[in-house]
Amino acid sequence: xxxxxxxxxxxxxxxxxYDHEKKKSFLFFVTGTDRAPIMGLSSCKFxxxxxxxxxxxxxxxxxxxxxxxLPEYSSKSKLEKKLELVLQYK
Numbered sequence: 513x514x515x516x517x518x519x520x521x522x523x524x525x526x527x528x529x530y531d532h533e534k535k536k537s538f539l540f541f542v543t544g545t546d547r548a549p550i551m552g553l554s555s556c557k558f559x560x561x562x563x564x565x566x567x568x569x570x571x572x573x574x575x576x577x578x579x580x581x582l583p584e585y586s587s588k589s590k591l592e593k594k595l596e597l598v599l600q601y602k
Contacts, residue, residue: 513560513562513582519591520560522585522588522591523591525588526588526591526595534599538599542578543556543558543575544575544576556578558580559577560582561579561581562584563581564583565583565584566584566585570594570598571595
């Protein structure tokens, strides 16, 4: 993915709309901790990788390397629903 990929734009629009607690849940899902590192979030390596074409699978994460595996969903609402599920059952 690149910063200009539509699904990445949707991802950050969705995450930015979250309240503080939900942002912590998202951080926990991707990194395995809901706390920012001592040096701040800017010191965190955070990678979003394309998992597959549009599908019904959920996003997954490799918490040991802070990698979010994200399918290339066809709509923002589908991405939002899939994120809701993974954050609800993290």
